[in-house]
Amino acid sequence: MRQLFTAGTCLFLLLIYGATVHLPAHAASGTIGGDIFGLQQGVFHTFLNVTEKYTDNLYNSRTSKESELISIVSPGLALALPGSDVVDIKMNTATGAPGGLAMSRYKMDTTRRYQGMLVYNPEFEFYHDNSSENFISHKVKGAFQYKAPGGLTFDVADHYKYGQEMRGEIGNPDPDTYYSNVAHAIVEFAFSPKFSIGAGGASHTISYRETNFRDRNDRVYFGSLNFHPTAKTRLFFEYKNIDVRYDAFLSTDKENTEDQYYAGFAWKMTAKSQGTLKVGYMAKDFDTPGIDDPSDWAGEIDLTHAITPDTTIMLGASRKYHETNIAAADYYTADRVTAMYSQAFTPKLKGDMMLSYGKDNYEGIILECDTYIIRPALTFKPRRWLSIELAYSYTERFADLASMDYSTNDYTLRIGGTF
DSSP: OHHHHHHHHHHHHHHHHHHHHHOOOTTTGGGSSEEEEEEOSSSSSEEEEEEEESOTTTTSSSSSSOOOOEEEEEEEEEEEESSSEEEOOOOBBOOTTTSSBBBBOOOOOOOOEEEEEEEEEEEEEEESSSSOOOEEEEEEEEEEEEEEEEEEEEEEEEEEEEEEEEETTSSSSOOEEEEEEEEEEEEEEEESEEEEEEEEEHHHHHHHHOOGGGGEEEEEEEEEEEEESTEEEEEEEEEEEEHHHHHHHHGGGGEEEEEEEEEEEEEESSSEEEEEEEEEEOOOOOOSSSSSEEEEEEEEEEEEEEEEETTTEEEEEEEEEEESSSOOOOOOEEEEEEEEEEEESSSSSSEEEEEEEEEEEEEEEEEEEEEEEEEEEEEEEESSEEEEEEEEEEEEEESSGGGGEEEEEEEEEEEEEEE
């Protein structure tokens, strides 16, 4: 009952505080969270999400399903210097991805000479029937960009997380706790409005509490050639080298170097349409002679298009190698596709439909996993600063190993505010 009281108290305080606070002019256009949210112009911003979640399969198990009610309290603090009404640090991380990024990171989109941003977002999870599962995660993201005279731009970002892997990911009933940090830097020089070159590097460190065979350090080096047909479009060629080193002695046979080559197109024609598409080739070179060195095609797509002022579609997809999360496997090829349809019914009421598919094809063992997710959601904004979301999520996974199959239904009520 303590968990329910805590969440209920936070909800009550949120609503009471909101009844007396001045409504920020820009809050209506933002998404409440640690990545992107519209707020009043300023240096300091705060936000709070309170969530009640019911699941019928807490451990994502095929045979031993257990329902649970989870209360989640997620406050946050954002800093922007100079002051900004939007805090936007795009770093989509993945623990298995070499280099730590699920999707490529590009420099901040700002017209200012310099811009700095920092977001801290802890999350408190309280389990009604399984209090031993209670957990506090932490996420810190920061970014800074400086545009020097003469066309030179420096852009750095860092993402630190203390969190847990998803239950049932590899047939595990208990989540594995980890520390992860991704530091990323980009240097770009524009010879003219039409041509520019870019280079940079990244460091990814990850350490697990239980499965230490996954502990590793990645070093990334990359470069790009860019041609800008117009001010809103970019054609580019990109090369990336990733050096993967493991900490555990028993995992040194999985150490490898990966090369990636891409050709791509990025656009931001208007506020209606923007995105990035790149396709290329990836190849791994393992230090151990007994492991075959694979090569395959790779790619990413990330686009947003507003069909009408009230209708938006989004598509994200990637194909790349991931470092293994199963000790007996060498690595796996990860395919990801996520599509979202968003419809504003009124200025205060919006509906979303998210569809997702993921495929993990392991090498070194016979295992393939296919995961499907459908998530409809309805969001009501009674105030500019206040958002209420009701969502349902269905997840089903099929695997060659029957014990890793599962299906899960989640029902979520989230109340969030920006202040």
